[in-house]
Amino acid sequence: MPETVLQLKDANIYQADNLVLNNVNVELQKGDFVYLIGKTGSGKSSFMKTLYGDLELTEGEGHIVDFNLRGLKEKDIPFLRRKLGIVFQDFKLLPDRTINGNLEFVLKATGWKDKAEISERIDAVLNKVGMGTKGFKFPHELSGGEQQRVAIARALLNEPELILADEPTGNLDPQTSIEVMEVLQDINKNGNTILMATHDYALLLKYPSKTFKCDENKVFEVVQRKS
Numbered sequence: 001m002p003e004t005v006l007q008l009k010d011a012n013i014y015q016a017d018n019l020v021l022n023n024v025n026v027e028l029q030k031g032d033f034v035y036l037i038g039k040t041g042s043g044k045s046s047f048m049k050t051l052y053g054d055l056e057l058t059e060g061e062g063h064i065v066d067f068n069l070r071g072l073k074e075k076d077i078p079f080l081r082r083k084l085g086i087v088f089q090d091f092k093l094l095p096d097r098t099i100n101g102n103l104e105f106v107l108k109a110t111g112w113k114d115k116a117e118i119s120e121r122i123d124a125v126l127n128k129v130g131m132g133t134k135g136f137k138f139p140h141e142l143s144g145g146e147q148q149r150v151a152i153a154r155a156l157l158n159e160p161e162l163i164l165a166d167e168p169t170g171n172l173d174p175q176t177s178i179e180v181m182e183v184l185q186d187i188n189k190n191g192n193t194i195l196m197a198t199h200d201y202a203l204l205l206k207y208p209s210k211t212f213k214c215d216e217n218k219v220f221e222v223v224q225r226k227s
């Protein structure tokens with residue numbers, strides 16, 4: 001039976017007093033790979049921020065994993081984020097520690113204590129993104145594509161029910177974007193659910209999947225024509 005991991009119903013998304021997206025109806029099922037596209041300023045980031053509790057949902061309904069976005073309390077946000085894996089355009093790795101150190105930091109912050117289990121989990125996620133031999137490096141010693149793979153590994157640490165990727169290839173050249181996209185496709189094939197905001201239409205053509213578009217304050221599904 002399909003399992004709903006995200007459902008927005010008649011949701012209105014605001015930035016300050018500005019209505020950015022009006023009457024949003026979107027649903028994602030476990031195992032989906034869904035794109036969110038739209039021009040700069042069309043509201044993709046606002047949409048994503050609402051999903052991880054950075055923007056409050058004040059109108060309409062919103063359920064993500066097993067959290068109700070309406071009335072989400074400040075104290076619930078860390079628990080929501082533990083069920084999500086979030087990947088940003090600018091990687092957001094801590095510059096002062098190695099890749100292993102970055103991943104260990106997240107695990108310890110989310111309650112992991114056993115050294116052997118921590119080390120095993122770090123190896124497992126780095127291997128999933130093809131970075132198994134790079135754990136001793138510092139972020140600045142890696143290319144942009146490698147840093148983004150590490151960021152994806154970090155998102156996988158706590159076996160998230162949904163991965164939110166906001167322009168994950170936005171800082172990468174076309175070839176590296178494809179390499180990172182291959183990693184996202186692989187982890188989706190292994191059962192991870194992914195929502196990816198992007199304005200890279202070349203990726204959509206190469207890896208077609210269900211697509212929602214933000215335009216003129218609306219979000220609607222677009223159907224790609226087969227050429």
Ligand SMILES: Nc1ncnc2c1ncn2[C@@H]1O[C@H](COP(=O)(O)OP(=O)(O)OP(=O)(O)O)[C@@H](O)[C@H]1O
Binds near residue numbers: 020038
């Ligand atoms: N903190 C803020 N306060 C007020 N308005 C904001 C804020 N952040 C974004 N906006 C406005 O909300 C609208 C949507 O912005 P948003 O960042 O969601 O778009 P986007 O589609 O993600 O664009 P980009 O691709 O450039 O990141 C824009 O008009 C933007 O100016």
